[in-house]
Amino acid sequence: MTQTSVPDVVIRRLTTYLQTLKHMAQRGEHVASSTEIGRWAGVSPAQVRKDLSHFGEFGRQGLGYEIGFLCTQIERILKIDQDWRLILVGAGALGHALMNYGAFVTGRFQIVAVFDSDPAKVNTRVGQREILPMERLAEIIAERHVEIAILAVPATAAQHVADQLVACGVRSILSYAPITLNTPRDVHVRYIDPVASLQTMTYYL
Amino acid sequence: MTQTSVPDVVIRRLTTYLQTLKHMAQRGEHVASSTEIGRWAGVSPAQVRKDLSHFGEFGRQGLGYEIGFLCTQIERILKIDQDWRLILVGAGALGHALMNYGAFVTGRFQIVAVFDSDPAKVNTRVGQREILPMERLAEIIAERHVEIAILAVPATAAQHVADQLVACGVRSILSYAPITLNTPRDVHVRYIDPVASLQTMTYYL
DNA sequence: CAGACATTGTGATATTCAGCACAATCATTC
DNA sequence: GAATGATTGTGCTGAATATCACAATGTCTG
Numbered sequence: 001m002t003q004t005s006v007p008d009v010v011i012r013r014l015t016t017y018l019q020t021l022k023h024m025a026q027r028g029e030h031v032a033s034s035t036e037i038g039r040w041a042g043v044s045p046a047q048v049r050k051d052l053s054h055f056g057e058f059g060r061q062g063l064g065y066e067i068g069f070l071c072t073q074i075e076r077i078l079k080i081d082q083d084w085r086l087i088l089v090g091a092g093a094l095g096h097a098l099m100n101y102g103a104f105v106t107g108r109f110q111i112v113a114v115f116d117s118d119p120a121k122v123n124t125r126v127g128q129r130e131i132l133p134m135e136r137l138a139e140i141i142a143e144r145h146v147e148i149a150i151l152a153v154p155a156t157a158a159q160h161v162a163d164q165l166v167a168c169g170v171r172s173i174l175s176y177a178p179i180t181l182n183t184p185r186d187v188h189v190r191y192i193d194p195v196a197s198l199q200t201m202t203y204y205l
Numbered sequence: 206m207t208q209t210s211v212p213d214v215v216i217r218r219l220t221t222y223l224q225t226l227k228h229m230a231q232r233g234e235h236v237a238s239s240t241e242i243g244r245w246a247g248v249s250p251a252q253v254r255k256d257l258s259h260f261g262e263f264g265r266q267g268l269g270y271e272i273g274f275l276c277t278q279i280e281r282i283l284k285i286d287q288d289w290r291l292i293l294v295g296a297g298a299l300g301h302a303l304m305n306y307g308a309f310v311t312g313r314f315q316i317v318a319v320f321d322s323d324p325a326k327v328n329t330r331v332g333q334r335e336i337l338p339m340e341r342l343a344e345i346i347a348e349r350h351v352e353i354a355i356l357a358v359p360a361t362a363a364q365h366v367a368d369q370l371v372a373c374g375v376r377s378i379l380s381y382a383p384i385t386l387n388t389p390r391d392v393h394v395r396y397i398d399p400v401a402s403l404q405t406m407t408y409y410l
Numbered sequence: 411c412a413g414a415c416a417t418t419g420t421g422a423t424a425t426t427c428a429g430c431a432c433a434a435t436c437a438t439t440c
Numbered sequence: 441g442a443a444t445g446a447t448t449g450t451g452c453t454g455a456a457t458a459t460c461a462c463a464a465t466g467t468c469t470g
Contacts (some may be wrong), residue, residue, distance in 0.1 A: 007427070011408050015401040016385055023360075023384065033447065042385045045447095046429055053449055061435040061448045079407040086403075097302035103400045147410055148403065155228075172406040174399060179228065180221055180247045188409050190402040194379060195308045196220040197395040198291075198353065201377040202284045203216050204393050205352055212457070238417065250417090251459060258419055266418045267466040 006054045011078070013051055016041045018074045025067050033064035083108050085144050087170075089161050090152035091116040091131045094176055098152060099127040111150070113140045117157070134164070141168040151175040162189075211259045216283070218256055221246045223279045230272050238269035288313050290349050292375075294366050295357035296321040296336045299381055303357060304332040316355070318345045322362070339369070346373040356380040367394075 020040040024032055034045040034052075041048070052058055052070075055077050059065045075081040086104070088095055088111050095114065098104060104111050105127075115132050116122060122133045132140065140146065149170045153161050158177035165173060166187055173189045175181060178196065181189050225245040229237055239253040246253070257263055257275075260282050264270045280286040291309070293300055293316050300319065303309060309316050310332075319336050321327060327338045337345065345351065354375045358366050363382035370378060371392055378394045380386060383401065386394050 008405075009427080011405050012401075014408075015404045018404075019383055019401070020385065035447085040385060040387075042387075044429070046431095047427095049447090049449065050428080057449070059448050060437085062437050062446045064447065077408065078404050079410060080404050084403070084407060093302060093305055097298060098399070100298055101399070107400065109400065109403050148406065150399075171410060172403075174402055174406070178224055180225065180245060182245075182247075188406050190406060192397055192399060192402065194303070194306070194355075194397060195312065195314065196217075196224070197379055197397065198289070198314050198377075199220045199223075199283050199285050200213075200216050201353065201379070201393050201395060202289060203282070205284060205376060214457080240417085249459070251461095252457095254417090254419065255458080262419070264418050265466060266464070267416045267468085269417065 010051045010054060013041070013043060013047070014074050014078060016043075017048065017051070018071060018078070021067050021071050021074070025071065030067055031064045032067050032070075034059070037065070080108060083110060084148055085110055085112045085146050086148045086150055087111065087113045087115065087137075087140065087144075087146050088150045088152060089115045089134075089137075089165070090176075091118075091121050091126050092152065094152040096126050098150060099129065109148075112144050112146065117153075134161075137164060138168045141165075141170060146170065148172040148174070151177055153177060155179045215256045215259060218246070218248060218252070219279050219283060221248075222253065222256070223276060223283070226272050226276050226279070230276065235272055236269045237272050237275075239264070242270070285313060288315060289353055290315055290317045290351050291353045291355055292316065292318045292320065292342075292345065292349075292351050293355045293357060294320045294339075294342075294370070295381075296323075296326050296331050297357065299357040301331050303355060304334065314353075317349050317351065322358075339366075342369060343373045346370075346375060351375065353377040353379070356382055358382060360384045 017037055020037055021032065034048040038045045038048045058070050058073055086109055088098060091114050099111060099114065103109065113132055114126055114129050115134055115137055117134050121131050124131055147170060149165045151158060151161060151173055155177045158175060158179050159181060162173060162181045162183060166183055171187055173187065175189055176192050178193045183189055222242055225242055226237065239250040243250045243253045263275050263278055291314055293303060296319050304316060304319065308314065319331055319334050320339055320342055321336050322339050326336050329336055352375060354370045356363060356366060356378055360382045363380060363384050364386060367378060367386045367388060371388055376392055378392065379397065380394055381397050383398045388394055
């Protein structure tokens with residue numbers, strides 16, 4: 001309702017609601033009930049309403065939620081109604097794939113610089129961007145006001161690079177390294193690890 | 206302690222404990238306390254102990270956990286002490302990157318076949334594997350006893366492909382499509398979506 | 411080998427999160 | 441314009457999850 005620290009799971013569900021709403025909008029719909037949103041997002045209607053109620057009253061009784069309006073509101077809440085500049089550290093196979101990933105080329109998350117510690121890679125190009133040496137990390141981060149970094153380096157280097165990023169003022173890290181990073185509490189880290197995901201699924205087989 | 210339906214979060218943490226333990230083993234350590242494991246995995250010592258206690262008593266009072274033994278036990282619990290055959294659907298840029306991803310080339314999760322609906326791609330190669338048409342999905346899944354699939358197709362096709370996979374007997378899906386899949390309750394789905402991860406982080410900035 | 415010390419496993423407690431149920435409210439129909 | 445039907449927002453309740461605290465049990469030292 002007000003500012004009483006919204007649970008992290010709620011924030012994560014907001015992104016799925018947004019996905020769902022965008023799809024509905026593309027299908028030409030204009031209004032969605034919590035039941036509909038919940039069905040497509042895989043959560044209960046009550047959950048949808050309660051989640052949204054953390055941030056205000058966006059629906060109309062008897063009708064539901066106006067899709068365009070709710071999209072705008074969620075985007076505002078998540079602060080994705082603006083462009084964000086990212087940097088990418090690690091120009092290996094994964095780094096190349098990320099540079100060419102559509103969402104990072106055309107979307108609101110834009111990779112503005114790529115770094116690698118390998119001198120052989122520095123000054124070569126990936127996509128349209130030149131690979132920069134780690135020495136220029138601080139400079140670029142300050143210059144471009146970067147707050148988010150994608151970490152695509154080997155596990156052995158991940159903690160060291162993360163320390164550098166934090167020292168340079170980065171406050172959010174999306175890490176592809178299969179290791180839990182040790183960072184100050186005000187730095188947010190998310191992990192993407194396909195193998196870890198698979199390992200949790202085999203348990204149920 | 207026994208088989209009283211262990212929470213999913215516990216299963217997910219087991220994978221991080223395993224990561225941590227592997228790193229410790231590589232550093233030449235032989236014993237780890239719950240405090241140490243917790244510090245590197247980012248959870249409280251009590252949490253580590255309680256999580257492990259769901260499956261048995263693996264530690265020794267006054268000493269801690271024997272790293273090699275605990276690794277073996279966790280691998281057994283997660284059923285990753287065996288090889289798993291995967292199929293990959295979608296041979297776009299992401300599919301290519303996944304095929305060349307080290308863990309899927311040398312690890313215990315092996316991609317045994319790649320499928321794509323685009324006739325132009327069928328019969329071309331990605332890595333060392335030939336891209337197969339979707340028509341052969343059922344045949345290969347049955348022949349190779351595949352239970353896990355990686356979904357790397359556009360969001361618009363994801364639900365349709367997922368339905369096919371489920372119909373063919375696949376019981377776990379790792380989806381890279383930015384959409385919540387509608388599947389029977391006994392089919393497990395995990396999502397990997399970098400943009401969604403980033404969207405949850407900007408909230409805190 | 412006895413005493414000091416460290417660490418586990420777990421019952422009890424606290425906290426967080428999800429589901430329920432219904433009053434409040436609005437569109438729509440007749 | 442009143443009655444009907446649908447849907448929201450939310451206090452309350454219950455379930456799930458995390459934390460605490462300590463007895464139990466082992467190691468290690470002198």
